[in-house]
Amino acid sequence: MAAALLRVSRSSSAQLTAVSRAFTSRNFSASSTSFNPEPDIARSPSSSFLSRNSPLPQDPKDRNVQWVFLGCPGVGKGTYASRLSNLLGVPHIATGDLVREELNSTGPLAAQLKEIVNQGKLVSDEIIINLLSKRLEAGEAKGESGFILDGFPRTIRQAEILEGVTEIDLVVNLQLREEALLAKCLGRRICSQCGGNYNIACIDIKGDNGEPGIYMAPLPAPPQCADKLIQRADDTEEVVKARLQIYNEMSRPLEEFYRSRGKLLEFSLPGGIPESWPKLLEALNLEDHEVKRSAAA
Numbered sequence: 001m002a003a004a005l006l007r008v009s010r011s012s013s014a015q016l017t018a019v020s021r022a023f024t025s026r027n028f029s030a031s032s033t034s035f036n037p038e039p040d041i042a043r044s045p046s047s048s049f050l051s052r053n054s055p056l057p058q059d060p061k062d063r064n065v066q067w068v069f070l071g072c073p074g075v076g077k078g079t080y081a082s083r084l085s086n087l088l089g090v091p092h093i094a095t096g097d098l099v100r101e102e103l104n105s106t107g108p109l110a111a112q113l114k115e116i117v118n119q120g121k122l123v124s125d126e127i128i129i130n131l132l133s134k135r136l137e138a139g140e141a142k143g144e145s146g147f148i149l150d151g152f153p154r155t156i157r158q159a160e161i162l163e164g165v166t167e168i169d170l171v172v173n174l175q176l177r178e179e180a181l182l183a184k185c186l187g188r189r190i191c192s193q194c195g196g197n198y199n200i201a202c203i204d205i206k207g208d209n210g211e212p213g214i215y216m217a218p219l220p221a222p223p224q225c226a227d228k229l230i231q232r233a234d235d236t237e238e239v240v241k242a243r244l245q246i247y248n249e250m251s252r253p254l255e256e257f258y259r260s261r262g263k264l265l266e267f268s269l270p271g272g273i274p275e276s277w278p279k280l281l282e283a284l285n286l287e288d289h290e291v292k293r294s295a296a297a
Contacts, residue, residue: 065090065146066167068153070255071174072247074185074240079273080174080280081150087288090146091139098131099123125158154250156257171258172284175268178244180205180214185240187218188232191225198229203272216272 065088069077078094085092103113109127116123132152139147153159162168176184180203187201203216221229234240258264267283269276281288 065148066169067147068149068168068171068258069174070171070251072176072181072251073243074181074188075174075176076269076273076276077150077174080172080277081148083277084284084286085148087286088146088148090148091144092148092150093132093135095128095132095149095151098135099128102131125155125161128152128158129161153254156253159254159257168258168263170265171263173255173264173266175266177205177211177214180216181244182237182240184216185235186237188235189221189229190232191221192228192230194225196221196225198225200229212270214269214271215275217274 067084069081071077078092081092081094099113102109103117104110109130113123113127116127136147153162183201183203184199187199187203189198189200190196191198197219198221199219201216202218203214205214207213220226255264255266265283267280270279277288
């Protein structure tokens, strides 16, 4: 349970539906501002993992939970978004999951999506907006309030659509040094039987040129899965580096879009979950009683 009491406002899924229907007739500005890195600032040890100008109010109960998680592929957006979802009692909505669910359904978009995936094409903004609209409507019907979005938006155009229909209170941009990220992606393994996700990489990068070291322990599979582990076909060094390059080029305008609105919280992961989770909670001004109990034990 979350220690913080949170004031959560409900998003307007009906309005999002209307926007998705009129999507193709609207003109959105797709021009991006140039990326201007912020000047170096003095940081205390407790602030070394996040930007100094945090968009968060100091008291958690004074904020809504309508959040977006950004970060390059493999950084752990889903892991941390899911943990915060459980802690705060709001749904974690991953657009990748929405696409997979639709593919496995008999819904009207299923056939269209299968054709797109089979041809190796990108899923259009129109389809993503349609799926997100349906998910928010279903959540409202069940009494859900707030959300944590994972995988959307990815472009300024998508961000403008989202901004036009609901207020985004915070955008958390997870960052990890490329050396560590590459090792993490190459170490990913999946159990071919149960689908469990594990990681065989032991990442131990020493601090250098003022950057802190990073340690991320492996996530071993249980004995029943150990001999059934497989690697994703696209988890090769060449493919991972290409994905990171594409993401970095596409993400900078989006980061600047939210930075200019004072909503971007940049958080550099200091290590694996045991090291990063308490620091992320600190950056978000949240508490997890389970973490406190573990530390006191």
